[in-house]
Amino acid sequence: DTGVSQNPRHKITKRGQNVTFRCDPISEHNRLYWYRQTLGQGPEFLTYFQNEAQLEKSRLLSDRFSAERPKGSFSTLEIQRTEQGDSAMYLCASSAGNNSPLHFGNGTRLTVT
């Protein structure tokens, strides 16, 4: 399978705990994106990388959120001190570059209890 891969698919955590998600993009894609999606809404942009550089961050990305792409391949998204409002589907996408369509993974569904 050469699509975008995300792990884990589901994560249940208690409020206050830290969680980390991983995304493996399509191998030849240099751009990687993180989105968040809540029930009944479209995905909302969080941040994106070109290779290892984080080029844009949304205002939705509070200081409890951090994303990395250390070698320009896979990426991790960490949420510290989770809150119930963080419960959502976290989607990763990749693209081949400027004006190229984004291809999404199947997401990580986070539930904060």
Place this chain on the structure above:
Amino acid sequence: GQQLNQSPQSMFIQEGEDVSMNCTSSSIFNTWLWYKQDPGEGPVLLIALYKAGELTSNGRLTAQFGITRKDSFLNISASIPSDVGIYFCAGQLGGGADGLTFGKGTHLIIQP
């Protein structure tokens, strides 16, 4: 920021009927994309449109990029049960800001 208005919010149709949904924006986009999302999965790209006025087909799906670059529509002909799902439009500015802005989705339900 940009806002995308997608309509209708939901559609209940009979199998075999044609479907039409559209998206309008308060600002211009350089690319319009249409995605379909099934429960528990990520959005899957259906059609990408790159030029104003462009009309593109993918099987039973047809989409157009509006002349004003502020709107797009998606048509599905002769719907079948596997067309059930949520359809999202998304606009892309391109250039340095390449993230997508999504609509809220059209939930398509097909009655046998």
